[in-house]
Amino acid sequence: MSITIQVPTSDAMHALGRKVAATMRGGEVILLSGPLGAGKTTFAQGFGQGLNIHEPIVSPTFTIARELNGQFADGTPAHLIHVDAYRLGSNNYAPGQASIDRLLDELESIGLDEELEDPDQHTIILMEWGEQMAAALADERLEIHIDRPNNTSTTDSDEPSADGERIVTITPVGARYEHYNLNEPHNA
Structure with a gap:
């Protein structure tokens, strides 16, 4: 069952990210999507x-993936792989098996195919722009979709801004997340 949350500010979005991180224990795949x-x-x-990561978290668009170390809420080591899949599969991508094979080849070339299929007990994969990829590789995942209602998505100049309400929908996929609760640690 999906969870829908209204997030009015960027500070509230940071807080939601911290809250979701507090539910993680390792081995999770999280798909982050939105315009x-x-x-x-x-x-x-x-x-x-x-996750108590002290390095800056920036969009990994040009590096595709960044690996960062921190700690889970219980103090055990956490390894975050933050992936931006925007450019993966971008050459004439079209739905279908040939496209998925091409995507898998790209993931294998950067060493992410096995991590997505079976992240180790201390690793979390947080993937932006990976809708097609995560669905093909990770049968069990947490999908987080962020949307901006039309009336709050731009400033007077029609440029996207950090301000304005977002609607966040969290959808657990697979048996691992069957009883996912945003207010409790996730027990895999």
Whole structure:
């Protein structure tokens, strides 16, 4: 069952990221989606804070993946792999098996295919822009979609801003997340 939350500010988006991070224990795959300027990186920054990561969390668009170390709420080591899949599969991507094979080849070339299929007990994969990829590789995942209602998505100049309400929908997928609760640690 999906959870829908109204998030009015970027500070509230950081807080939501911290709250979701507090429910993680390792081995999770999280798919973060939404249009440009929706707040995916803002959520990721809060998520990193929730894992006690002290390095800056920035969009890994040009590096594709960044690996960061922190701690879970119980003090055990946490390893975050923050992936931006925007450019993966971008060459004539179309739904279908050939496209998925091409995507898998790209993931394998950067060493992420096995991590997505079976993250180790201390690793969390947080993937932005990976809707097609995560669905093909991770049968069990937490999908977080961030949307901006039309009336709050832009400033007077029609440019996306950090301000304005977002609607966040968290959808657990697979048996691992069957009883996911945003207010309790996730027991895998």
